[in-house]
Amino acid sequence: xxxxxxxxxxxxxxxxxxxxxxxxxxxxxxxxxxxxxxxxxxxxxxxxxxxxxxxxxxxxxxxxxxxxxxxxxxxxxxxxxxxxxxxxxxxxxxxxxxxxxxxxxxxxxxxxxxxxxxxxxxxxxxxxxxxxxxxxxxxxxxxxxxxxxxxxxxxxxxxxxxxxxxxxxxxxxxxxxxxxxxxxxxxxxxxxxxxxxxxxxxxxxxxxxxxxxxxxxxxxxxxxxxxxxxxxxxxxxxxxxxxxxxxxxxxxxxxxxxxxxxxxxxxxxxxxxxxxxxxxxxxxxxxxxxxxxxxxxxxxxxxxxxxxxxxxxxxxxxxxxxxxxxxxxxxxxxxxxxxxxxxxxxxxxxxxxxxxxxxxxxxxxxxxxxxxxxxxxxxxxxx
Amino acid sequence: xxxxxxxxxxxxxxxxxxxxxxxxxxxxxxxxxxxxxxxxxxxxxxxxxxxxxxxxxxxxxxxxxxxxxxxxxxxxxxxxxxxxxxxxxxxxxxxxxxxxxxxxxxxxxxxxxxxxxxxxxxxxxxxxxxxxxxxxxxxxxxxxxxxxxxxxxxxxxxxxxxxxxxxxxxxxxxxxxxxxxxxxxxxxxxxxxxxxxxxxxxxxxxxxxxxxxxxxxxxxxxxxxxxxxxxxxxxxxxxxxxxxxxxxxxxxxxxxxxxxxxxxxxxxxxxxxxxxxxxxxxxxxxxxxxxxxxxxxxxxxxxxxxxxxxxxxxxxxxxxxxxxxxxxxxxxxxxxxxxxxxxxxxxxxx
Numbered sequence: 001x002x003x004x005x006x007x008x009x010x011x012x013x014x015x016x017x018x019x020x021x022x023x024x025x026x027x028x029x030x031x032x033x034x035x036x037x038x039x040x041x042x043x044x045x046x047x048x049x050x051x052x053x054x055x056x057x058x059x060x061x062x063x064x065x066x067x068x069x070x071x072x073x074x075x076x077x078x079x080x081x082x083x084x085x086x087x088x089x090x091x092x093x094x095x096x097x098x099x100x101x102x103x104x105x106x107x108x109x110x111x112x113x114x115x116x117x118x119x120x121x122x123x124x125x126x127x128x129x130x131x132x133x134x135x136x137x138x139x140x141x142x143x144x145x146x147x148x149x150x151x152x153x154x155x156x157x158x159x160x161x162x163x164x165x166x167x168x169x170x171x172x173x174x175x176x177x178x179x180x181x182x183x184x185x186x187x188x189x190x191x192x193x194x195x196x197x198x199x200x201x202x203x204x205x206x207x208x209x210x211x212x213x214x215x216x217x218x219x220x221x222x223x224x225x226x227x228x229x230x231x232x233x234x235x236x237x238x239x240x241x242x243x244x245x246x247x248x249x250x251x252x253x254x255x256x257x258x259x260x261x262x263x264x265x266x267x268x269x270x271x272x273x274x275x276x277x278x279x280x281x282x283x284x285x286x287x288x289x290x291x292x293x294x295x296x297x298x299x300x301x302x303x304x305x306x307x308x309x310x311x312x313x314x315x316x317x318x319x320x321x322x323x324x325x326x327x328x329x330x331x332x333x334x335x336x337x338x339x340x341x342x343x344x345x346x347x348x349x350x351x352x353x354x355x356x357x358x359x360x361x362x363x364x365x366x367x368x369x370x371x372x373x374x375x376x377x378x379x380x381x382x383x
Numbered sequence: 384x385x386x387x388x389x390x391x392x393x394x395x396x397x398x399x400x401x402x403x404x405x406x407x408x409x410x411x412x413x414x415x416x417x418x419x420x421x422x423x424x425x426x427x428x429x430x431x432x433x434x435x436x437x438x439x440x441x442x443x444x445x446x447x448x449x450x451x452x453x454x455x456x457x458x459x460x461x462x463x464x465x466x467x468x469x470x471x472x473x474x475x476x477x478x479x480x481x482x483x484x485x486x487x488x489x490x491x492x493x494x495x496x497x498x499x500x501x502x503x504x505x506x507x508x509x510x511x512x513x514x515x516x517x518x519x520x521x522x523x524x525x526x527x528x529x530x531x532x533x534x535x536x537x538x539x540x541x542x543x544x545x546x547x548x549x550x551x552x553x554x555x556x557x558x559x560x561x562x563x564x565x566x567x568x569x570x571x572x573x574x575x576x577x578x579x580x581x582x583x584x585x586x587x588x589x590x591x592x593x594x595x596x597x598x599x600x601x602x603x604x605x606x607x608x609x610x611x612x613x614x615x616x617x618x619x620x621x622x623x624x625x626x627x628x629x630x631x632x633x634x635x636x637x638x639x640x641x642x643x644x645x646x647x648x649x650x651x652x653x654x655x656x657x658x659x660x661x662x663x664x665x666x667x668x669x670x671x672x673x674x675x676x677x678x679x680x681x682x683x684x685x686x687x688x689x690x691x692x693x694x695x696x697x698x699x700x701x702x703x704x705x706x707x708x709x710x711x712x713x714x715x716x717x718x719x720x721x722x723x724x725x726x727x728x729x730x731x732x733x
Contacts, residue, residue: 114639306639335627363660367628368647370638379644 035344036086041094041129044086050336052083052344055128063131066141066175067248069120071377079348085337087118089330090125096326097130097290102242105284108322110250112295113330114308116374119294120248122330126292127246135242135289136183138232138281140172143252144299146274150259153267158223162273163261169221169274173214176228184208187235193227195220207231226277233281236288243289245281249300250293253279254318256302282322293322333371341373345380353383407470415466422463439464474547495546496554503561506577510568534582536562541583597624597691609688613679613710616672620684624692626664628654632681633668646678653686653706657697663689679710 036051038044044053055063060082068076076082093109100107111119127137146168156162177184187207194200195217201210207228214224236243247253253275259267269275282291295313297303307313310327333341342362345351355361369375423442427434430445442463450461477494478484488494488501537545539555562581565574597605605624610617630637630650641647654660665685669677686706690698701707715724722728 360655360658360660363628364651364655367651367654367660368644370636370647372638375638 040132041086041090041125042132044091044094046091048086049088049091050085050334050340052085052340055082055084057082059128061178063128063137063179064124064139065178066172067124067127067139067246072121075377079350083344084121084125084128085118085341085344086125087122087330087337089328090122090129092328093122093126093292094129097126100290102239102288105287106243106245106289106291108282108284108291108293108325109328110293110295110310110322110325111328111330112308112310112313114332114372115297115305116372117330117332118373119296119330121373122328123246123248123292123294127244130242130244130246131179133242135244136180136232136236137244137246138176138229139179139246140278141175141248142296142299143247143249143275143278144296144301146272147252147255147257147259147269148299148301153259153261154219156222156273157220158226158273161271162276163259163267163271164219164222164273166218166221169225170215170218173211173221173224173228177208177211177215183241184211187231187241189227189231190234195223222273226273229277229281233286237286239288241288245289245291245293247278247282247291247293249296250282250322251295251300251303251313251315251318253282254315254321255300258301279321333373333376335371338366338371338376341376351380351383356380356383406473409475412466412470415470419463419466426463472544472547493548493550493554495548496550496558499546500558500561503558503565503577506574507561507565507568510565510574513573514569534584537581537583605692607688607691609684609686609690611680611682611684611687611709613683614672614676614713616669616676616680618667618669618677618680618684620665620667620681620688622685622688622692623664623666624662626662628661628663630665631667641674641678643674646674649675649678649682650685652682653689653701656701656704656706657689657693659689659692663692682706683709 036044036048036053038048038053039055041053057076057080060068060076068082072082089111093111096107096109111122113119127139130137146165150165150168152166153163154166156164184207188204189201189207189210190203192200192203193210195213199213199217201213210224210227210231214221214228232243235241253269255269257267257269257272259272261267270279282293284291295308295310297305297308297313300313303313310322310325311319314322342351342365346357351357353361356365365376365379369379423437424434426442426445427437429449430441432441446461446463452460454460477486477489484490486494486498488497491497536559539550539552542555542558543550562578566578597607599605600623606621609620609622611620612618632640637647637650641650651660654663667681667684669681671677672680683706686701690701690707693701698707717724720728
C-alpha cells in the first residue's frame with residue numbers, strides 16, 4: 001500500500017494560478033516556492049508534495065457543486081481562489097487509479113485519519129483528478145446528511161417497508177446534474193421505469209430525463225436516485241466510461257440513524273432507500289471504475305470522538321461489507337507541509353498579526369495546532 | 384458573740400480573673416511526670432515495642448493509631464506529651480513561710496528583669512576596668528571578630544520565656560542596647576560566655592533550589608524530570624532534548640487530551656518564554672483536578688524540568704515571570720449561614 005506515495009506535491013501550492021481570476025497576466029507568476037502552476041492533478045508528482053495548486057473558480061462550480069467542506073467554501077469566497085495542497089495520500093491514490101485494471105472488480109479505497117487531517121480535501125482532490133480525466137463522478141458529499149436531521153420521511157412506493165427522503169434526494173440530484181451534464185445526455189436507460197400512473201421513462205431515453213423526473217416529482221426523487229445508480233453500475237461494465245464513486249462519511253451507511261418513524265420506532269439504515277441503493281453501489285461486483293470513500297467521525301452518530309480507525313467507525317457490519325479494501329491513512333501535516341500552509345496564509349495576507357510573521361510566531365502556531373490542518377485553520381482565523 | 388456584718392454578694396464573689404492562671408504545685412508536676420512515664424511503658428507494651436527505647440515520635444504515632452481523629456486542628460486531637468511540654472513553666476512561690484520574699488528586688492515587680500540588667504551592667508563595668516588596665520599597661524586592646532551576620536539577639540518573647548515574667552517593649556529595648564554597648568567594647572573571652580546566652584544562630588538562609596543535573600537515557604538524549612501541583616492536580620513531566628515539540632499526556636496526544644486552545648497555550652508558555660518552542664519533547668502523567676488545573680500543573684512541572692537545561696540568569700527570569708511558583712489558590716470552603724464561600728443568602732428586608 002505504500003507504493004508510490006503519490007506525488008501529491010503542492011496541491012495547495014498550485015497557487016501560482018495562471019488561471020486564477022486575480023492574475024490576468026498569462027505569464028506564470030511564481031508566487032513562491034510553495035506554489036505550483038500545475039493545475040492538472042494528473043501531472044502532480046512527488047516534486048509537488050506540499051505545494052498548493054489552484055482550481056479555477058468556474059471549474060470549482062462545475063466539479064464541486066456540493067463536495068467541498070463548508071469552511072473551505074468560505075475560504076474560497078474570502079481569498080477569491082480555491083487552493084488545494086498536494087499531499088502524499090492523494091498522490092498515492094492517483095497511482096492506484098492509474099494502474100488499476102478496469103477488467104477487475106472495482107477496488108475500494110478507504111481514506112481514514114484523525115479529525116481534521118484533510119480526508120475530505122483528499123477526496124475532493126481525487127474527484128478533481130477524475131473529472132479532468134473524464135470519468136463520471138458520483139460524489140456524495142456527506143452520507144451522514146442522509147441518516148440524520150431528516151424532516152420528511154415518506155413511505156416508499158416501490159417497496160413497502162422502506163422510507164424515502166425526498167428533500168435530500170432532490171438536492172443530490174440537482175448537484176449531480178450540475179456536475180455531470182454531458183454524461184447524462186450520452187447514457188441511455190436500458191429499461192422502462194414507471195413512476196406513476198401517467199409518468200414513465202422509456203427504454204433508450206437519456207439518463208438526464210430520469211434526473212429531470214426526479215427533480216420534477218419530488219416524491220419519486222429517491223427512486224430516481226436508485227435508478228440512476230443502477231443504470232450507471234450496469235453500463236459501466238461495458239466500458240464506455242469510467243465511474244468513480246466518491247462517498248464522504250461512508251460509515252454513516254452502516255451505523256445507526258437518529259430518525260424515527262411515526263410510531264417512534266427507530267429506523268435502521270437499510271430501511272432508507274437512498275442508503276440501500278448506495279450500499280449496493282459499494283459492493284465490488286461491478287468493474288470499470290473505482291470506489292473511494294472517506295471515514296468521518298465529525299458527523300457520525302453514536303461513536304466516541306476519539307475513534308478514527310476503520311474498524312471502530314464502520315462497525316462490524318460495515319467492515320465486513322467493505323472488506324477487502326485499501327486503507328489510506330491521512331496524517332497531520334509534516335513540517336514541510338506545515339511550512340507551506342503557513343506561507344500560503346501569509347501570502348494571502350490572511351495572517352495579519354505582526355508576531356505571526358516572525359519565526360517565533362510560526363513555532364507557536366505549530367505547537368498550538370499540533371500540525372493539525374483544521375486546528376491551524378481555526379487558529380489562523382482570528383489572527 | 385458574733386456580729387453579722389452586712390455585705391453585698393458582689394463583694395463576696397471571688398474575682399476569678401484577677402488571680403491569674405492556675406498555679407501548679409511541684410508535687411503535682413512530679414506526679415504527672417511519674418504517671419506519664421508509666422503510661423509510656425504501658426503504651427510501649429501495647430504496641431509491642433521495647434519500653435526502654437520508646438521515643439516521643441513513637442508515642443505520637445501510637446496515639447494517632449489508637450485514637451484516630453478527624454479533627455482538623457492538630458491541637459484538638461488526643462495527644463500524650465511530657466508534662467513539662469503541657470504545663471507551662473511557672474514561677475514558684477517567691478516568698479518563704481514568714482512572708483518575706485527571697486529575692487532582694489521582689490518589690491520592684493519585675494525582679495528577674497532588673498536582676499538581669501544589674502548583672503549585665505556589672506559585666507560592662509568589669510570590661511571597662513579591664514580595658515583601663517590594658518591601656519595602663521600599654522598593651523593593644525584585644526578585639527575579637529565576632530560573627531554578627533549569622534546570629535541575632537533573643538526576641539522579646541524568648542526573653543520573656545527565659546525570665547518567666549512579662550516585659551514591656553521599652554524594657555526589652557533597654558536591655559538590648561545594654562548588650563550592644565557591651566559588645567562594642569573590646570571585652571574578650573570573659574564576657575563572651577555571658578553574651579552567648581543571648582545570642583541565637585539564625586537558621587541557614589533560604590536554600591536555593593537545587594538544580595538537578597541533566598540525565599542521559601539509553602539513546603544518549605538528555606532529559607530531566609519535574610513535578611507540578613495546581614489545585615488538586617499532580618503532574619510529573621519528563622522533558623527530552625533534541626525533540627520536535629511533540630507532547631504526550633497520559634499516553635494520549637496533546638491535541639486529543641487538551642482540545643481547548645487555552646490549555647495548550649498554558650503548556651506553550653514555559654517553552655515560548657525560553658524560546659525553545661519546537662526543541663523539546665515531553666511525556667507527562669497527570670491525575671486529579673479538572674482540565675484547567677491539569678494544564679497548570681503540567682506547566683509548573685515542565686518549567687521545573689527546564690531549569691536543568693537553562694542558565695541561572697534565565698532561571699531567575701522564569702522565577703520572576705511566575706513560572707516556578709506553586710499557585711496557592713485552592714477552593715475556599717463553604718461557610719454555614721452563607722450559600723457559598725463568599726455569596727450570602729438573598730437578603731430580604733422583611
